[in-house]
Amino acid sequence: MWTWFYKLASPPYVYGVAGAFAPWLLGSAVLALGYGLIAGLAIAPPDYQQGDAFRMIYVHVPSAILSLTVYTVMAAASAVALIWRIKVGHAVAAASAPIGASFTLAALVTGSLWGRPMWGTYWAWDPRLTSELILLFLYVGVMSLRSAFEDPARGDRAAALLAIVGVVNVPIVHFSVVWWNSLHQGATVVKLGAPSMPGSMLWPLLAMWLGFMCFYGAVLCLRLQGELLNRERQAVWVREAIKS
Amino acid sequence: MSSGFWSMGGYARYVWPCFGFAGVVLGWNLWSARRALRAARVRAGRALSMALAESDAR
Numbered sequence: 001m002w003t004w005f006y007k008l009a010s011p012p013y014v015y016g017v018a019g020a021f022a023p024w025l026l027g028s029a030v031l032a033l034g035y036g037l038i039a040g041l042a043i044a045p046p047d048y049q050q051g052d053a054f055r056m057i058y059v060h061v062p063s064a065i066l067s068l069t070v071y072t073v074m075a076a077a078s079a080v081a082l083i084w085r086i087k088v089g090h091a092v093a094a095a096s097a098p099i100g101a102s103f104t105l106a107a108l109v110t111g112s113l114w115g116r117p118m119w120g121t122y123w124a125w126d127p128r129l130t131s132e133l134i135l136l137f138l139y140v141g142v143m144s145l146r147s148a149f150e151d152p153a154r155g156d157r158a159a160a161l162l163a164i165v166g167v168v169n170v171p172i173v174h175f176s177v178v179w180w181n182s183l184h185q186g187a188t189v190v191k192l193g194a195p196s197m198p199g200s201m202l203w204p205l206l207a208m209w210l211g212f213m214c215f216y217g218a219v220l221c222l223r224l225q226g227e228l229l230n231r232e233r234q235a236v237w238v239r240e241a242i243k244s
Numbered sequence: 245m246s247s248g249f250w251s252m253g254g255y256a257r258y259v260w261p262c263f264g265f266a267g268v269v270l271g272w273n274l275w276s277a278r279r280a281l282r283a284a285r286v287r288a289g290r291a292l293s294m295a296l297a298e299s300d301a302r
Contacts, residue, residue, distance in 0.1 A: 042249065051253040052253035052259060056263075058263075063266060099277075103269065109262075113265075114258065117258050215270060215274075218274075219273045222281050223280055229287070234295075239288075239295070241288075
């Protein structure tokens with residue numbers, strides 16, 4: 001187990017693994033998203049209350065779950081980088097931040113488009129919406145802080161600290177619909193007990209979720225390769241990787 | 245495709261922009277990640293050729 005962990009601290013090893021995994025993850029994402037889109041848009045029946053508007057769930061929920069997952073990955077990678085001084089951790093965090101920010105924006109925009117016909121408004125200062133907006137600000141803060149220092153190592157440390165402190169917002173986003181009165185509906189899939197959806201609606205959602213996760217994995221691999229090349233530009237392994 | 249599919253039961257003006265925006269986000273992520281990797285390879289290549297030129301000069 002520890003041998004595997006130590007290998008993950010090696011930039012050339014991680015660069016190679018990321019390059020090998022990216023096409024497979026992207027292929028899996030295309031397949032899962034293809035099935036999810038066809039089944040979600042054309043096969044799943046309309047909801048008995050929301051009609052066809054419910055189909056927005058197939059992009060809104062995976063985007064929202066990814067916004068929280070990516071932040072958790074970013075905070076965990078930052079903690080690994082700070083505790084064990086593993087540079088790859090900073091690279092993973094830096095590669096994850098723009099991906100997470102874009103999916104948080106997607107969750108907010110798609111949620112807002114869903115909110116208009118269901119709640120009668122694009123935006124409300126609701127606990128779930130507000131905490132998700134704070135998540136977007138945290139992503140932007142982490143990215144800004146990283147690039148605000150002339151010394152990249154100091155920028156990495158400052159961004160890592162903010163990412164770790166900000167992770168407290170992740171359970172707040174998830175449980176906001178339980179802890180406070182909210183316009184937003186409660187958990188449908190990610191909850192204790194069985195999902196409150198029939199299979200014909202649930203399977204496309206799970207496929208879209210898997211597709212978004214695989215897509216994140218693929219894009220993370222590509223961005224991580226770029227980060228490692230930038231950070232290790234003078235290293236011998238980079239010269240060999242570029243030559244080959 | 246039937247017109248019922250495109251009209252999405254009267255919710256087309258919300259459903260299609262929603263899927264469209266998600267598509268734009270997915271597309272941007274892939275495009276920007278590939279662009280960043282290409283740029284990093286170019287920068288690393290430049291650093292390599294500078295290092296080779298320096299060692300030749302010596």
